Amino acid sequence: MYRCVRVAAPDNMLQCILWRNSPEDEFGVYKLDTVTYGTKPAVFLAIRAKHQLASDESSSYPLGAQIVMRDFYVDDLISGGNTVEEVLEIRHQTTSLLARGNFRSRKWCSNSQEILGDIPDADRESFLKFDDGSNITKALGLVWDPLKDSFLFAFTPRITPGRNSKRSALSTIARCYDPLGLIGPTLTKAKIIMQRMWRDKLEWDESQPQSLDTVWSAFCKDFVDVHHLSFPRYIGATQEVAFCDASLEAYGACIYARSIKDGHIQVHLLCSKARVAPLKTLTVPKLELCVAGLLAHLVAEIAKTKAFDCSFYCWSDSTVVLSWLKEVPSKFNVFVANRHAVALRPYSHEPSGYFV
Incomplete structure (x- = not known):
């Protein structure tokens, strides 16, 4: 990806190297006209160029522009759709859009051979x-x-x-x-x-x-x-159910995706996050409050991706923490007040999230 991005003058003069084939030869000066992997701005320049390409071609390839802006991690693309036709359209628009900037798409892989049918073996993932x-x-x-x-x-x-x-x-x-x-x-x-x-x-x-x-x-x-x-890999969700719990050794939070397929309810683990309890001993209610904040941040990160258009229900078995969350933070000491604010801040603009 890096060599596909050209560095404009006069900045390319900053990428000059000296070279000679033997000690007897005179030094030759060579100028690197493309982004060089390993330099500090290389990743930013390559990604920024790709995002600009998506913005410029968004009118011609609206779906491809959305995929390039959302589903790329540096030069790796992970995306998908609900039907084979939708995925084929994503592949077509993304490939065509990137080709406008001389970015070649290769190493394709899919869980459906129908999607890879017309891709040559040289461009498939080994x-x-x-x-x-x-x-x-x-x-x-x-x-x-x-x-x-x-x-x-x-x-x-x-x-x-x-x-x-x-x-x-x-x-x-x-x-x-x-x-x-x-x-x-x-x-x-x-x-x-x-x-x-x-x-x-x-x-x-x-x-x-x-x-x-x-x-x-x-x-x-x-x-x-x-x-x-x-x-x-694929998890469809009509509802997100999250849980958190703590002990004196560690605390953790997890999110499950609940969906209904062919009349059957399916529940899959979506993600989780855990922390080891600090060496300074804390009471179990305080640890339960810490994990409530951890769960709130985890749910906020999932909601930010906009991958699931559904409600989030967060569960805690600590009646002490639930009673704390119903009050204003100023009523409590500094430890509880700070973590109280952390636990509820992600929901200040997310009416679809609830602590139960």
Whole structure:
């Protein structure tokens, strides 16, 4: 994508390089006339040029302009539609629009072979092999099985008996990429163990005590079971139901998408977010208030995408927190007042969200 964007004069003079093939030759001066990957403004210039192209061609390709502005992450496009015809139109308009700026679209992949029928093999995404033999590809870091149209997770533990340390534990947690929080409860358990290492003031490469080493090894052994987990990529929703809860060790929030298909009610996990409780001990009601704010922000982020035109219902089992939220923040101490405002701020302009 970067080499498709030309740098106008006189700014291209700032991209001059010196080159010679041998020490005996004179230096030659070469000027790079396109955006160079690795420079600080490269990402902004490329994306800004693509957005300007979408704005200029919006009258000719209205759907394609909307997709380019909304569904691109740098040079990766993830989009879809409710019918094959709609997706084909998205592909046609997006490809035609980008071609106006000399952006070539390639590495196409879909859960429907009908959509890929007229695309040559050279422009299709090549598949990888998952542990169970499934053909997969990567979608912004997530493992996607197009045939089953589901997201998968893979984890290969690195267990060295008696040599587990804080560094190896952090490395293991960092290898688990889960931006939607689909396996959030499992990773939260790992972070709780990690917090215990910090509480015990272990050095980075110091061997863990027997108690922690046993707990961490058991976690890694059980964590292999994430291979058996899969989550559907497509989730239709007529209603969003969100929950939050807290304990003295951690607190978390999750959002479920509820829909009705062929007379049957379907409920799927949409996303989740969790936090480990701070080292400074807080009461359970205060932690419940913290997670209410976390849930409010999570719902606000989902609503901002405008992917679901439905109501959001947020549930908490803490009567203390619900009573706090019914009052004005000025009635409480600073801790409660600040988090009270955080929990309700996302709903100040969103009448479709409710705490129950």
